[in-house]
Amino acid sequence: DAGVIQSPRHEVTEMGQEVTLRCKPISGHNSLFWYRQTMMRGLELLIYFNNNVPIDDSGMPEDRFSAKMPNASFSTLKIQPSEPRDSAVYFCASSGRRSYGYTFGSGTRLTVV
Amino acid sequence: KQEVTQIPAALSVPEGENLVLNCSFTDSAIYNLQWFRQDPGKGLTSLLLIQSSQREQTSGRLNASLDKSSGRSTLYIAASQPGDSATYLCAVSGRRIQGAQKLVFGQGTRLTINP
Numbered sequence: 001d002a003g004v005i006q007s008p009r010h011e012v013t014e015m016g017q018e019v020t021l022r023c024k025p026i027s028g029h030n031s032l033f034w035y036r037q038t039m040m041r042g043l044e045l046l047i048y049f050n051n052n053v054p055i056d057d058s059g060m061p062e063d064r065f066s067a068k069m070p071n072a073s074f075s076t077l078k079i080q081p082s083e084p085r086d087s088a089v090y091f092c093a094s095s096g097r098r099s100y101g102y103t104f105g106s107g108t109r110l111t112v113v
Numbered sequence: 114k115q116e117v118t119q120i121p122a123a124l125s126v127p128e129g130e131n132l133v134l135n136c137s138f139t140d141s142a143i144y145n146l147q148w149f150r151q152d153p154g155k156g157l158t159s160l161l162l163i164q165s166s167q168r169e170q171t172s173g174r175l176n177a178s179l180d181k182s183s184g185r186s187t188l189y190i191a192a193s194q195p196g197d198s199a200t201y202l203c204a205v206s207g208r209r210i211q212g213a214q215k216l217v218f219g220q221g222t223r224l225t226i227n228p
Contacts, residue, residue, distance in 0.1 A: 030213075031213040031214075033215065033216070042218060042219075042220045042221065043202070043204075043218040045215055045216070045217070048213055048215055049213070050213035055213050056215065091156060091157070093157075093216075095213070095214070101147060101159050101162045102147065102159065102204075102216055103159065104149075104156045104157040104158075104159075105156060106155065106156040107155075107156050109154075
C-alpha cells in the first residue's frame with residue numbers, strides 16, 4: 001500500500017491566486033481528514049469526511065476554504081483567494097471502518113507570498 | 114471541547130537515558146489515544162494506539178500508558194538514541210460521529226537526544 005498520497009509536496013503562490021491541494025486516501029479507508037499545521041497553532045482539524053460525505057467543517061477558517069470528496073479515492077482542499085496567513089503545512093489523513101488508527105500523508109507545504 | 118496538553122514542550126537528554134513524555138486531556142470520554150512521531154519537515158508517523166479499554170501498549174523501546182479517569186497518558190522511551198530525536202505528538206479521539214472519529218492533537222514535545 002502506498003499510504004496516503006498528497007500533492008503537490010510544495011506550493012508557492014501569490015496572494016489572491018487559487019490553490020488546490022489533493023489527497024488520495026488509503027484504499028478501503030472510509031474516513032478522510034484535512035489538517036493544517038502551523039508553529040503558532042499546531043495541528044488543527046479543518047474538515048473530515050465519512051463515506052465521501054462531509055461530517056464536520058467547523059474547523060474551516062473562512063469561506064475562502066472549501067473541500068470536496070467526489071469519490072472514495074480522491075479529495076481536494078481549495079483556497080480561493082489565497083492570503084499570506086494561509087501559509088502552513090496541510091496534511092491529509094485517512095482511517096478505516098475497522099481500523100482505529102490514522103494514517104497521515106506527507107503533507108503539502110503552502111507558501112503564499 | 115476537548116483540549117490536549119503536552120508537557121514539557123521541549124526536552125534534551127543525553128543518549129542512553131530513559132525518559133517520559135506526558136500528555137493530558139480535559140474530557141475523559143475518549144475512544145482511543147494515539148502517539149505520533151514527526152521528524153522536521155516530514156509527516157506524522159503513528160507509534161502506538163491505545164484503546165480506551167486498554168491501560169498500555171508496547172512497541173520495542175516504547176511504552177505508552179493510559180489513565181482515562183485522570184485524563185493522562187505517558188510515553189516511556191527506554192535507552193534513548195540520537196535517532197529518537199523528533200517531535201512527539203499525542204492525540205485523542207472521541208466516539209464515532211456518523212461513522213468517523215476526529216483526532217484532537219496536543220502541541221507536541223520536541224525531543225533532542227545528545228550523543
